[in-house]
Amino acid sequence: xxxxxxxxxxxxxxxxxxxxxxxxxxxxxxxxxxxxxxxxxxxxxxxxxxxxxxxxxxxxxxxxxxxxxxxxxxxxxxxxxxxxxxxxxxxxxxxxxxxxxxxxxxxxxxxxxxxxxxxxxxxxxxxxxxxxxxxxxxxxxxxxxxxxxxxxxxxxxxxxxxxxxxxxxxxxxxxxxxxxxxxxxxxxxxxxxxx
Amino acid sequence: xxxxxxxxxxxxxxxxxxxxxxxxxxxxxxxxxxxxxxxxxxxxxxxxxxxxxxxxxxxxxxxxxxxxxxxxxxxxxxxxxxxxxxxxxxxxxxxxxxxxxxxxxxxxxxxxxxxxxxxxxxxxxxxxxxxxxxxxxxxxxxxxxxxxxxxxxxxxxxxxxxxxxxxxxxxxxxxxxxxxxxxxxxxxxxxxxxxxxxxxxxxxxxxxxxxxxxxxxxxxxxxxxxxxxxxxxxxxxxxxxxxxxxxxxxxxxxxxxxxxxxxxxxxxxxxxxxxxxxxxxxxxxxxxxxxxxxxxxxxxxxxxxxxxxxxxxxxxxxxxxxxxxxxxxxxxxxxxxxxxxxxxxxxxxxxxxxxxxxxxxxxxxxxxxxxxxxxxxxxxxxxxxxxxxxxxxxxxxxxxxxxxxxxxxxxxxxxxxxxxxxxxxxxxxxxxxxxxxxxxxxxxxxxxxxxxxxxxxxxxxxxxxxxxxxxxxxxxxxxxxxxxxxxxxxxxxxxxxxxxxxxxxxxxxxxxxxxxxxxxxxxxxxxxxxxxxxxxxxxxxxxxxxxxxxxxxxxxxxxxxxxxxxxxxxxxxxxxxxxxxxxxxxxxxxxxxxxxxxxxxxxxxxxxxxxxxxxxxxxxxxxxxxx
Numbered sequence: 001x002x003x004x005x006x007x008x009x010x011x012x013x014x015x016x017x018x019x020x021x022x023x024x025x026x027x028x029x030x031x032x033x034x035x036x037x038x039x040x041x042x043x044x045x046x047x048x049x050x051x052x053x054x055x056x057x058x059x060x061x062x063x064x065x066x067x068x069x070x071x072x073x074x075x076x077x078x079x080x081x082x083x084x085x086x087x088x089x090x091x092x093x094x095x096x097x098x099x100x101x102x103x104x105x106x107x108x109x110x111x112x113x114x115x116x117x118x119x120x121x122x123x124x125x126x127x128x129x130x131x132x133x134x135x136x137x138x139x140x141x142x143x144x145x146x147x148x149x150x151x152x153x154x155x156x157x158x159x160x161x162x163x164x165x166x167x168x169x170x171x172x173x174x175x176x177x178x179x180x181x182x183x184x185x186x187x188x189x190x191x192x193x194x195x
Numbered sequence: 196x197x198x199x200x201x202x203x204x205x206x207x208x209x210x211x212x213x214x215x216x217x218x219x220x221x222x223x224x225x226x227x228x229x230x231x232x233x234x235x236x237x238x239x240x241x242x243x244x245x246x247x248x249x250x251x252x253x254x255x256x257x258x259x260x261x262x263x264x265x266x267x268x269x270x271x272x273x274x275x276x277x278x279x280x281x282x283x284x285x286x287x288x289x290x291x292x293x294x295x296x297x298x299x300x301x302x303x304x305x306x307x308x309x310x311x312x313x314x315x316x317x318x319x320x321x322x323x324x325x326x327x328x329x330x331x332x333x334x335x336x337x338x339x340x341x342x343x344x345x346x347x348x349x350x351x352x353x354x355x356x357x358x359x360x361x362x363x364x365x366x367x368x369x370x371x372x373x374x375x376x377x378x379x380x381x382x383x384x385x386x387x388x389x390x391x392x393x394x395x396x397x398x399x400x401x402x403x404x405x406x407x408x409x410x411x412x413x414x415x416x417x418x419x420x421x422x423x424x425x426x427x428x429x430x431x432x433x434x435x436x437x438x439x440x441x442x443x444x445x446x447x448x449x450x451x452x453x454x455x456x457x458x459x460x461x462x463x464x465x466x467x468x469x470x471x472x473x474x475x476x477x478x479x480x481x482x483x484x485x486x487x488x489x490x491x492x493x494x495x496x497x498x499x500x501x502x503x504x505x506x507x508x509x510x511x512x513x514x515x516x517x518x519x520x521x522x523x524x525x526x527x528x529x530x531x532x533x534x535x536x537x538x539x540x541x542x543x544x545x546x547x548x549x550x551x552x553x554x555x556x557x558x559x560x561x562x563x564x565x566x567x568x569x570x571x572x573x574x575x576x577x578x579x580x581x582x583x584x585x586x587x588x589x590x591x592x593x594x595x596x597x598x599x600x601x602x603x604x605x606x607x608x609x610x611x612x613x614x615x616x617x618x619x620x621x622x623x624x625x626x627x628x629x630x631x632x633x634x635x636x637x638x639x640x641x642x643x644x645x646x647x648x649x650x651x652x653x654x655x656x657x658x659x660x661x662x663x664x665x666x667x668x669x670x671x672x673x674x675x676x677x678x679x680x681x682x683x684x685x686x687x688x689x690x691x692x693x694x695x696x697x698x699x700x701x702x703x704x705x706x707x708x709x710x711x712x713x714x715x716x717x718x719x720x721x722x723x724x725x726x727x728x729x730x731x732x733x734x735x736x737x738x739x740x741x742x743x744x745x746x747x748x749x750x751x752x753x754x755x756x757x758x759x760x761x762x763x764x765x766x767x768x769x770x771x772x773x774x775x776x777x778x779x780x781x782x783x784x785x786x787x788x789x790x791x792x793x794x795x796x797x798x799x800x801x802x803x804x805x806x807x808x809x810x811x812x813x814x815x816x817x818x819x820x821x822x
Contacts, residue, residue, distance in 0.1 A: 021263045028254040028262075036252045049254060050262045057266035130247045137248070153249060173212045180206045180242070187244045 005068035009060055020060075024053050027069065030154050031076050037149045038080045040138045048083055052076040070160040077146055077164055084142070129188055136186035144179035147172055200224055200231050205238055256428045256461065393476065396523040397613075398604075399488050399511065401666060406486040406515070410479050416448065416469040423465040430516035436482040439465055447471045485515030486613075488526050490668030491620070492690070494701075495682065496650070498675045500633045500750060503650065507624035507665065509605065513613045521610040528603040528666040528692070603664055626659045637711035638757040646754070648686065648706040653698045665693040672703055709752050709790075710745040716799065724808050733808035743797045746790040756786040764805035774798045 003011075003022075011019035031052055035045035055075045063071055137145060143165070150161045151172070158176070162169045200208070200221055207213035208221035225231055254262075395410040414423065427434055434455070441448040447470040455463050469475070488511045495504040509526060513519065605623060613619055631652045636642075650672060655661040671687040686703025693699050717739040724733030746752050763781040779785040790796055805812070 017263070017267055020266065021259070024254075024259050024262055028259055029250065032252050032254045032258075033250065037248065042252060045252070046254075046258055049258065050265050053262045054266045126247070129244060130251075133244050133247055152245060176210060177203065177207055177212045180210060180212075181203055183245070184202060184206065184238060184241060187241045 006065065009063055009068065012057075012060055020053075020057060023056070023068075027072055030069075031072065034073065034076055034149050034154055035080060037137060037153065038077075038142075038146060039083070040134065044083070048076070048079050051079045051083070055079065067160060069154075070156065070163050073150060073154065073156065074164045074166075077150075080146075081142075132186075132188050136183050139186065140179050140182060144175045144182070147175040148179040148183075151176055199228065200234075202234075202238070205231070205235050209235065209238065209242075260428075392520070394521065394523070394610075395519055396525065397486060397519060398525045398527060399486050400527045401488055401490075404484045404487060406483050408479075408481055408483055408519075411442065411476055412479060413474045413476050414467075415474050416467060416472060418469055418472040421467040421469055423467055424462065425465075426462045428461040431483050431485040432515075432517070433482045433484075434461075434463055436480075437463065438480045439467075440478050440480075442476040442478055444469075444471055444475055448475055483515045483517070485513065487512050487514075490623070490666040492665075492668055492670040494650070494670060494672040496631070496633075496672060496674045496685065498678075500650075500674070501630065503629045503631045503652065503672075505624070505626045505629055505660075506622060507668075508620050509607075509623045509666075510618055510620040511611070511613055512618040513615055516615055518612075518614045520612045522613060523609075524607045524611050524613070526605040526607070526666075528605060528664055605663075624663075624665075629658050629660065631658075633753070635706055635709045635752055635754045636757070637754065639713075640757075640759050642705075644712075645705040646709045646711050648703040648709075649700050650703060651698060651700040653696070654693050655696050661695050664695055665690070665699075667692050670701055672701060708746070708748045709754065710743075710747075711754065711756055712743040712745075713758075714741045714743065715739075716741050722809060731807070733810075733812070734806050735809055736804045736806065737801065738804075739799060739801045741797055741799045742786070743795065744788065744790055745795045747793060749792050751789060751791050753787065753789050756788075757783055758786070758802075759783045760802060760804055762804050762806070762810075764810045766803045768801035768803075776800075 005023070005026075008019045008023050008026075012023065028049075032045055032049050035048045035052070036042055039045050039048065052072070052075050055078075056072060059075070137148065140148065146165065147161055150156045150164055151158060156164065158169050158172045161176075162172045165172060204213070204217070204221055208218060208225070211218070213221060225235065391412070393411040393413060395408065398407040398409075400406065414421075423439070425437075437453065439450050439453075441450070449468045451466040451468055453463055453465050488509050491508045491510060493506045493508070497503065511524060511526075607621055611619060611621075629652055631650050634649045634651065635646050636649060637646050652658045653660070654665055667690065669687060669689050672685045673682040674685045675681070676683040686701075688702045688704075690699060690701070715738060717737075719737050720734050721737060722733075722735045723731050726732045740758075742756060744754055744756075746754075757779060760782055765782075767776065767784055774786055774788050776784050776786045786798075788796070788798075
């Protein structure tokens, strides 16, 4: 059995840096994926990823038990919201063209250039579908998007999503329902066939 | 129920968003309605597209490292356990007691609430702190048990960690060790930085781009099962070559297995079973690339160019991604079977990616070993420009040489610290008064119309060498320009591996003060042979050449002139007796002459070549005529 999140937090509070490192490794995939879906920009997501864990590091003593994952995503959500507010005031342009400029094409080219790619045509179709899904998610209002990502991709229960979002479970279900209805209109009919 | 379910109802049902009644109603309808079941299936197919984005991005090791580093830089809010500040609690209690007394005095004998105020007021403050203390205490104790090794290990593996697992089957009681090894968790438990190296030995194979590293570390084991975790991110370590052996307590400590946990890149864990607790020295052995060495030679010719002072150096470069402090350094010279074995090692399929591709962001796209060498070269050159190249000439260390069966081992005396991306040059050999032979060569087919300067000597005792083979390297030759000992650069070249006893000829490049100028003086054909139709099918060509040789140097020079005839059927009329020649090969003759300082000399020779059927008439013409 691996150590529990609580024991890692306790070890971190006791000054064990490796315990904190383990927490970052354990939840890194989920947090980065969440932030990437929230922002639609990898470099921005990576910045927020660092910001999130910086806050975890600073505020670890405020963790009062319960599920660490929910607490972590609450912090990540706040970091994303704060960043969104800042970005509304100041437009930030990444210098990394691969992320911001012509994103769709660059990722397609990257995929096609990959020697391990199975069939370039299939990869192209798949990449196009990914873009479609990504655009559909990005088009959702922020709360619906966050709810969907937390519940669907991060597999948090609706109760946990409510904790993260700071709202009632009923609100979460409403947001989720609306998000899915919107996606049903925008998603491709099925994988492998584009509209 | 006759009405079909709406899309929203289907979604709410599928994602359990509907109320209990709504769920039941939808379920009942779906049981009966094929059309709605199909619509639901269609919706599910549509939502399956969402999975395309699942696990789309993962944080790189670099991002994780950066995140941990940035977070560690920020100061964590400090928890002040109230219990550790008794004066604060006492002050609060005094105030509360004062308030209570005031309340009691106001309430009179019925003042029950005043009696419970003090404890209830102090509890909420003390309790969380106490709970925190309770949570933290065990880990603190465990950390203390490792002697505070959480500090950075500057010369360990990058972020190398030793992990000791406690709890469950690992929390073995003293005196007994659980028979069943623990499950290797995907997540780490208590991580303690691997202790720094006690010593390290590098054996660098020249030309193979591989180095054998043997290092000794003292690990603190507890009785029971221990996990040793290590990472090789950003290094060129071959993870499949890792071996770990205890140097003491061999009967009590067994290294059981090495596991590579899934999803965790560039990370491995050793399972160690120990029947003892405490510090145990271990030897860790592995192969890495990125460390290389090269030989350099500096020769200084005497003024008369009859002797040479030779200094040989080795330069060790480290681009392995790892710093090696106080390393005993051994260099392997020679090309033997060992090289093939190493190449085979380097080319085999690694289960978790080769060390080169494992660098992904850093080296993966650089094209492997060749590119790495190029990069090394670039780094070396940058190091030179920046003056970073360390020259350990002040404290000259002896380089001991030993023959090891088919190859040769140079051991640098003492230890050397070779940080990553640094180069270090060490003197390996020095010999004075080596007799050398200076020779100028002229061969149009090889060097055009330039005269080339050579210096030759042999790697043997007669030439004050011969102790060891000389490894591949670059030779630079300087000449003493004047009595004061000022040097002038004469030329340089690369030399191949020179075994003991073999002669070395150094090409120092074009000589501008010694000139050879061949001039064609006469040309004619003769002895024509005709076939039945009256066409020419055989003839001789006669050429008269005049060779002018000029020496503008202040030293006598020996010159070798090679002349080619493009056919094996040739005869040469000897020139004047002072200039001798020999048949060099089937199509070439070679003249040798010595020319005094500041002299010019010319000689002539006549060469006859045989063509067509005349070739058959003179099968040994070249030999016959000379005889």
